[in-house]
Amino acid sequence: MQYTVDARGRSCPEPVILTRQALADKSIKQLTVLVDAAVARENVTRTLLQATGKQPQIKETSAGEWEISIKL
Numbered sequence: 523m524q525y526t527v528d529a530r531g532r533s534c535p536e537p538v539i540l541t542r543q544a545l546a547d548k549s550i551k552q553l554t555v556l557v558d559a560a561v562a563r564e565n566v567t568r569t570l571l572q573a574t575g576k577q578p579q580i581k582e583t584s585a586g587e588w589e590i591s592i593k594l
Contacts, residue, residue, distance in 0.1 A: 525550045529566070530558040530587065537562040538569050545573050545594070555590040556583075563588045 527544050529537035541555050555570075557563050563580065570578045570592050578592040 523549050524552040524554070526554045526556065528556045529562060530556050532562070533559070534562055534565050538565050541566050541569050542573065545570075551594055553592050553594060556587065557590065558587045560586075563590065566590055 525544055527540045529540050537557050544553055555566050576592055578590050581589045583589050
């Protein structure tokens with residue numbers, strides 16, 4: 523199952539908390555996290571790396587917004 527966490531407009535640590543909740547769902551095979559702050563991007567990326575040991579793909583979708591994707 524593919525799942526998207528839309529954390530745009532949310533301040534840290536909320537994007538990290540939402541990402542961790544999604545990572546706990548074992549039915550999710552592809553996770554995408556949308557953020558609109560560089561701090562959230564960095565914090566979520568570190569969370570993904572620590573939680574999965576995999577390298578997320580980060581794509582800037584527009585000025586100040588990023589899409590972080592990872593296969594689980």
